Amino acid sequence: CVCVTVSHSQITRLYSRFHSLDKGENGALSREDFQRIPELAINPLGDRIINAFFPEGEDQVNFRGFMRTLAHFRPVEDNEKNKVLTPGEPLNSRTNKLLFAFRLYDLDRDDKISRDELLQVLRMMVGVNISDEQLGSIADRTIQEADTNGDMCISFNEFTKVLEKVDVEQKMSIRFLH
């Protein structure tokens, strides 16, 4: 377990939020509890993000797990930015943020985004007016831009490399989780 320091007031706030989401009052959130949040229904990636909260095969997430997932979105501290990838790397480092996003795409957890997985994501994020062929060609081009070893899949390293110019620290951080 990697320790992430969150301030006391934040923990209190998030716990009360956790509590208000937990309708069954059993100290854990189920998927239905998340799905009750209306905005998530109109968010294309909403369901996948909900899934990200639940560890493999489980249907309940306790507060610890809740915080653990949210910890990915803490802003990156100055002194943490240049750490080398060590086992003790904090959850909100750039690499881990990217890993979070990567896992949203990579459903079967084989550490590769295949063309089909990419097609699924594209389909979710794009309207119904695009035909399958068009979507397919977009997916092909996306893979081609990222794929360096020619296996027609995007590995995590390729993913990281192709996004190196994107300001992930800013795009995947929420201020009040500081």
Add this chain to the structure above:
Amino acid sequence: MSNSTYLCLRAVFLVCFIHPLIQGLSADANVVQSPRHRLEPNLTGLPIVTFEWHHVQTPYLVIIWVFVAALAKLSVIELNHHVTSVIPESGMLIIVGFILGGMVWGADKAQTFKLLPATFFFYLLPQIILDASYFMPNKLFFSNLGAILIYAIFGTCWNAAAVGLSLWGCYEAGVMGNLDIGLLQFLLFGSLIAAVDPVAVIAVFEEVHVNEVLFILVFGESLLNDGVTVVLYNVFDAFVALGGPRIDATEIFKGIFSFVVVAFGGSFLGVAFAILLSLLTRCTKHIQIIEAGFVFVVGYLAYLTADMLSLSAILSITFCGVCCQKYVNANMDEKSVTTVRHAMKVLANGSETMIFLFLGITAVDTEIWVWNTGFILLTLLFMIVYRIIGVFLFTWLLNKFRLVPIEVIDQVVMSYGGLRGAVAYGLAAMLDKDKIPEKNLMISTTLIVVYFTVIIQGITMKPLVQWLKVKRAAHSDLKLVEKLNNRAFDHILAAVEDICGRIGDNWWTRGWNRFEEKYICRILMKPKARKNKDYLFNVFHKLNLEDAMNYVSEGERQGSLAFIRSDEAANIDFKKQYGSEFADVMPDIMVDMSNYEFGIENVSVTSIVKDTIPSISRNIHGQDRKNAVDDINAHHVLQQHLYRSRKHHRHKYSRSHFGINQSEDEVQEIFQRTMRSRLESFKSAKTGVNPAKKITKHHKKELTHQIPNGHPEGKDHLYGDEVDSAVGSETGAVNSTFMRDTYTSGAGIENPAFMPDMDSPIHSPPWLMETEMDMAVAPSQRAQRRLPWTPNRLRRLAPMRISTCSTDSFLMADVSLTLEEHEEQPQGDNEDIRPVFE
């Protein structure tokens, strides 16, 4: 060595031409002739040709100087590359100014051509500021506005006070010798020397290319600190005029109050003129040729009006440019947009050149030079030291509140980038000699400071930036994968913010965007522009243009007939893919250019692309062309159809407004889809029944040929169409009214409508109970086929609003569905079901 010969020729030209002019001018400097009276009173015969210098004197001189400035710029640019890469252009121009000044001085023994404050402030400065603000990257500017304001207001006050007081302290200590000067005058001098100058910042930083945030901080500060500078200058000027004894608490309080009035007054005036400009461009549908002129005229008006009311003129023209960009670019014809863009760049460049040139020329004048070593050196020292202290202090304060802290390296560059320029000189030259006897000393010092910052700091800026390994501006184009991921990140962030239930930064942005879409765009933008701007994204346009340009150049390389050669069938039928929509979309593509990635020159190729498209619609050959067209196609399609994240969404919360809007349909789509998938997974989890596969296949077969392979007509698309037709006039309410009900600001998403005891025995997903879905009308045939609910179920739903109070019919409908569900899928594979409906 053409460059050097060119230089020599130029020098010769100047000497030969200007010299006699100057002599002629100075000889007749005091003679004013009426232009009408051309001929001498006593004529002896008919003159065939006469030399009418006085007739054209004033405009001729002006034009000659503009011409000389342009030549100077040309020669500076054409110089040996080694020289120009070391010394920034502005520095070179000052040096050329020295040379020219020397020539004028040599001819005249007096400096007849000076940079007069009036000329500078009225004719040279406004266009630079307008240019800067018109091309300001708004998103970056406003997201960093807090930091910019802190630096501009408190940083400048700190600088002014510290420099003034320190100089006074040193004077009292006797370091500067004997001067006729008092505390107030030191403070006045401090206030005029404290301001970072936008012209100098642009001139130096544009060659250095630091990262965007750093640039916007320095540049924004230089623009906004005019508010403070004007106030401080006027206040201390008035104090000096009043004299020391008459200053009491009231006056000081008035001074502070005047800051508020001047700064905010100037800004609001600028915004008012921006509104005026947007409204004007909205109405110019039939007279598009003069649209471009309005921008300049109204911008200049904003500047002068603010100056007339003694408000901050720079702030006024800045906010005018910043606020009107979006609407003006959307409203104007794309040719006008291009015209404005280019004309503004020309004017701004020209002005900048002239300013630096004259800064050099003005130096060559023995009248103004008063040398006081202590004063000058101490000013330089204090200026640098206090700038560094100020920047580090305020950044430390700001980093406590910023999402992405400002790094130390950036702070170093920021403090080093505090360049003073012509504004300081202009203010110094405006001092009243009677009240401030040491005016010349101040002018001299100001000039030395300006030269130091522009030349020396300008020269060393680039090496410093490289040595410190400052993060540079990202030059790359956004690739598809980056674009996709950016959008995904937006969605993710929005979702997590909702889960946390807190109002994040995003909330304000979203709230403002909502407000803006609802009211402001309606007033200020042409209806046609308003419709089309939904479709267009900047990155799409840029990628599209670049691909199109590559395509065209490729085609030209292979000869223009390559298009028509018919070896094989067309791989892509360009026209079919885009249809008429492209033609609609294209003219407005130019509109969002100004919101581009900062700093990149926007090429206007609309006309080129427009002409190209039809000609390549028929036969497209060759693998490379296929790729190019594919790229264009892919980008266009993706960009057009990617769902916008909530940042971009415009939610309509009104129950009474039923207007159909693209984003509403998107929201609806996503919502329907999510609900469906949840329902299925929920069902399969709860009932454990393997529903028949036949429905799935049935749907799939039917639906595949229903989908138009390519394109919707205009804005309708099948899905939205059906639902709208099915649901009649209450569609609009579907979109986000439920959100309205359940969204209570501040306290998180606490749903008042949810009743906890409903979820137990009944097999229905709890979330559906809280939502209000208006399915009030029986659906059409198509809707019945497409929507996941069977006709039975839908009819049952028809008369009822789904709410927490009356779930019975819905629940019963649900139960009857068990047999007709889609195949069971594990929770995580919701997405596989989706293709069924496309």
